[in-house]
Amino acid sequence: MPYELYYWPMIQGRGEYIRLALEEAGARYADVARRGNGMATMMRMMNAGKGTPPFAPPFLKDGKLVIGQTANILLYLGSRHGLAPKSEAGKLWVHQLQLTIADLVVEIHDTHHPLGPSLYYEDQKAPAKKRTEDFWKSRVPKYLDYFEELLKANGGTYVTGRRLTYVDLSLFQIIEGLRYAFPKRMKAFERKVPGLLELRDRVAARPNIKAYLASDRRIPFNEEGIFRRYKALDA
């Protein structure tokens, strides 16, 4: 039975980290909310008063199991599709790195929504500019240098171990997203993380990922997702 992925149908968002893992694995899955009345099904599953109703998308259904939270879904898929080490220590380490990426993703979202998710960007442009300044001054260097160092210490091909993990796929998405949202800032920054750029290219060239990126299953970046291109924030 194919997996069922539930996520907002118009954006890459947090669902994209799951899509990349499913695609790399060559797993069969339905992107439910993008089909027919899938959105209604998704909303119904979140409001269920029993079982394990998720707080928010993305969530994954595998038979009877419904799993929420991006990093938790990757923990589950990683074991099943060789996208994480088999040892407990290795699993925990890869999961820890994914949770660090999840923290970075929140901070990326906060650059355009510092006053919270309920207001529009247009209502928080000045605070967004301040938050973005700090993000690029302090946070991007801290996070990306961390992963660059890990990559280097591990020999340069993958962030951990000798095989690709879901963390490598997620770092591809981070580099791609930062390039989309902040083309000028990223262009000035990216020579500091040559290893991550190579990793990005290495992931993009993998046959399953390459086919996915060229397909209409890959939703284009846009200004509803996590990575948004606002000129005022890229100055």
Added chain:
Amino acid sequence: MPYELYYWPMIQGRGEYIRLALEEAGARYADVARRGNGMATMMRMMNAGKGTPPFAPPFLKDGKLVIGQTANILLYLGSRHGLAPKSEAGKLWVHQLQLTIADLVVEIHDTHHPLGPSLYYEDQKAPAKKRTEDFWKSRVPKYLDYFEELLKANGGTYVTGRRLTYVDLSLFQIIEGLRYAFPKRMKAFERKVPGLLELRDRVAARPNIKAYLASDRRIPFNEEGIFRRYKALDA
């Protein structure tokens, strides 16, 4: 060999969710950075160019294993001390709920730091007030109602299953922290979540937790941690 917990010595912060689990379990542990030159040791471990250096505290050392990210540490401890179900589905569900609490913790921190972690609260008082308004209007009801419903659907004693898990301990800390940081707002809100208040009392009355809360191992809340009492934000 006792566990070694590494976390900022002056605050409860994210380390508190780990401390509560270790205390409930009656596990032997050293709160390393609170002793002698423990801070220097902690900083050294984060800068190590090899092994599994954590991005940030808290992290836990168990023999040779070094584990970072609060929810990841709880995933590890939960299996070893009966603070999580044994089945894979049960483990994933409890971990998913802990990750949802982690998201809430970020939003709590953002109430006083909407422009980012590098600036002082004093430099972002006006945006902090706006973010806090939205937090109490939209986010607290959404998160706490979610956990209140889960608790009710599970019979009212614990959030999942028939035994206490680390999620119940973490929800104790959330209620306690919101009461500390926002006494007026929380007083007006809390009658909407009677189940969570009872859970808070049930956790506080457990012998190991009771002894811990009365000891000097429990650092008092203060204005350096996640939960901060600022009058301007509790109006």
